[in-house]
Amino acid sequence: MSNLNDKVAMRHMDVYMEQEEKYTEAVLAETDRLQSKLQSEMASRMSSQLSTPPFRWGPWKRIEQKLIDYNQEAERFGGYAYEEVSEVSPDHRFIAYTMYDKGNDFFKLCVRDLNLGPLCSKPQADWVCNVAWAKGGQALLYVVTDQKKKPYRIYCSMLGSKDEDVILLEEPEENVHVNIRHTKDFKIVTVYVFSTTYSKVFLINAADPLSGLTFVWECEACAHCIIEHHHSSSPRKWENSLVDDENHVEPVVDEGDIGEWQPDGSMKIIDRKKNIFKLSQGEYVAVENLENVFGFFSDLDLIWIFGNSFEACLVAVVNPNKQAIEHYAEAHNISGDFEALCENPKIKEYVLGELPKVGKENKLKGFEFVKAIHLDPVTFIVIMKAVTGFSELFPHMLQGKSDPYVVLQLDSQIVKSNVKWGTKEPTWNEDLTLYIKHSPTIDLQVAAWDANLVTPHKLMGNGIVSLESICDGELSSFSFGCFKSLASLHLKQI
Numbered sequence: 001m002s003n004l005n006d007k008v009a010m011r012h013m014d015v016y017m018e019q020e021e022k023y024t025e026a027v028l029a030e031t032d033r034l035q036s037k038l039q040s041e042m043a044s045r046m047s048s049q050l051s052t053p054p055f056r057w058g059p060w061k062r063i064e065q066k067l068i069d070y071n072q073e074a075e076r077f078g079g080y081a082y083e084e085v086s087e088v089s090p091d092h093r094f095i096a097y098t099m100y101d102k103g104n105d106f107f108k109l110c111v112r113d114l115n116l117g118p119l120c121s122k123p124q125a126d127w128v129c130n131v132a133w134a135k136g137g138q139a140l141l142y143v144v145t146d147q148k149k150k151p152y153r154i155y156c157s158m159l160g161s162k163d164e165d166v167i168l169l170e171e172p173e174e175n176v177h178v179n180i181r182h183t184k185d186f187k188i189v190t191v192y193v194f195s196t197t198y199s200k201v202f203l204i205n206a207a208d209p210l211s212g213l214t215f216v217w218e219c220e221a222c223a224h225c226i227i228e229h230h231h232s233s234s235p236r237k238w239e240n241s242l243v244d245d246e247n248h249v250e251p252v253v254d255e256g257d258i259g260e261w262q263p264d265g266s267m268k269i270i271d272r273k274k275n276i277f278k279l280s281q282g283e284y285v286a287v288e289n290l291e292n293v294f295g296f297f298s299d300l301d302l303i304w305i306f307g308n309s310f311e312a313c314l315v316a317v318v319n320p321n322k323q324a325i326e327h328y329a330e331a332h333n334i335s336g337d338f339e340a341l342c343e344n345p346k347i348k349e350y351v352l353g354e355l356p357k358v359g360k361e362n363k364l365k366g367f368e369f370v371k372a373i374h375l376d377p378v379t380f381i382v383i384m385k386a387v388t389g390f391s392e393l394f395p396h397m398l399q400g401k402s403d404p405y406v407v408l409q410l411d412s413q414i415v416k417s418n419v420k421w422g423t424k425e426p427t428w429n430e431d432l433t434l435y436i437k438h439s440p441t442i443d444l445q446v447a448a449w450d451a452n453l454v455t456p457h458k459l460m461g462n463g464i465v466s467l468e469s470i471c472d473g474e475l476s477s478f479s480f481g482c483f484k485s486l487a488s489l490h491l492k493q494i
Contacts, residue, residue, distance in 0.1 A: 089137030
């Protein structure tokens with residue numbers, strides 16, 4: 001609507017909305033009882049006294065104030081008002097926000113004086129996707145995109161100055177993006193430069209944004225560094241650590257836990273992150289729960305389940321119960337010692353056939369069923385977390401790998417075929433696919449699940465294929481996908 005003061009047009013809109021509401025009520029009429037039940041159930045789980053306590057932020061006052069009038073903005077932008085980004089300055093004097101210009105298909109930057117009301121004369125930039133305040137509200141940093149809407153350039157605009165906005169950083173490469181955000185205390189603006197293969201972090205002193213960027217961190221692909229700067233109860237001065245000391249790097253603890261540093265330098269664990277990941281079809285899986293469920297199968301001592309976002313099914317390493325497996329082998333005339341029984345296809349078929357029964361009894365969903373297993377006769381090892389002291393079980397066969405994520409994964413074709421994990425003489429009519437990840441030393445390595453999948457002279461240590469053996473031409477094909485720093489290696493018979 002181009003004219004919001006047109007009473008006739010507004011009445012037509014009201015009639016239209018009333019008709020939409022009646023139509024919705026008619027369609028959902030059969031679900032009235034279900035809606036009431038859901039509302040009652042949700043209400044019973046919420047406290048009637050639930051509220052968010054107020055907190056003081058800057059020159060905060062208990063006075064209601066309209067920051068952006070969307071009716072006025074709609075008149076400015078042809079009857080359409082859509083705001084994407086908005087940031088109030090630290091002194092609460094200005095608000096910077098972006099409004100969508102439908103005719104030109106970009107977001108336009110606007111800065112409004114909250115004390116006086118009108119828009120500021122500068123900056124008024126187009127193609128803006130992100131903003132961050134600096135210098136106590138006297139300077140505004142903003143990111144613009146190119147015609148393909150890729151964030152690539154950072155500007156600094158001094159409010160009240162007639163000088164042109166200054167370019168602080170520009171990344172013209174097609175696959176490189178930039179982003180900015182201010183820290184909680186508004187003292188530092190962090191600049192993130194990231195692509196499909198790497199990411200970098202820079203700092204800008206908010207008190208002097210034109211002083212330049214300070215390089216802080218560079219990560220390999222699949223790893224992103226997020227820096228925060230704030231005052232806490234700790235006697236340590238963060239501003240001295242991150243800004244003044246160029247040799248200081250705050251350690252990052254990657255233990256799967258959430259913790260906070262204590263004044264004496266120790267870490268206190270305040271929460272644990274569960275081992276949850278997403279499969280390729282978008283379903284989330286909590287393996288700790290599944291391991292507990294499948295642990296009800298009495299013929300298993302331990303089970304370790306694995307999956308990732310590049311596969312649609314789960315796989316597992318299993319420690320079978322020796323007495324139960326030997327009893328089953330004797331009853332079915334299967335010979336061999338315990339190690340040989342773990343490699344016997346009939347034993348694997350038996351165990352893999354029993355797991356779905358346990359899953360169905362416990363009402364697991366189809367994507368939570370294990371589709372392929374490896375029977376490991378060696379008991380799992382116990383790994384102690386260096387920082388947290390928390391212990392977890394880990395398959396012995398994976399010990400010594402540079403990254404626990406480096407593991408053999410069977411694709412859907414192999415899962416359906418007769419090729420099983422640990423097979424002594426696999427059939428090579430179908431390719432096996434290995435997914436690999438950078439090791440911490442950036443050396444590319446591939447882990448073979450079983451040493452018999454490749455020729456022994458090509459192995460390094462415990463089933464590791466060297467980078468040289470990949471490049472010498474004996475392995476048929478090798479492709480590297482930059483998006484997630486993963487590569488696929490198709491092993492054919494050598």
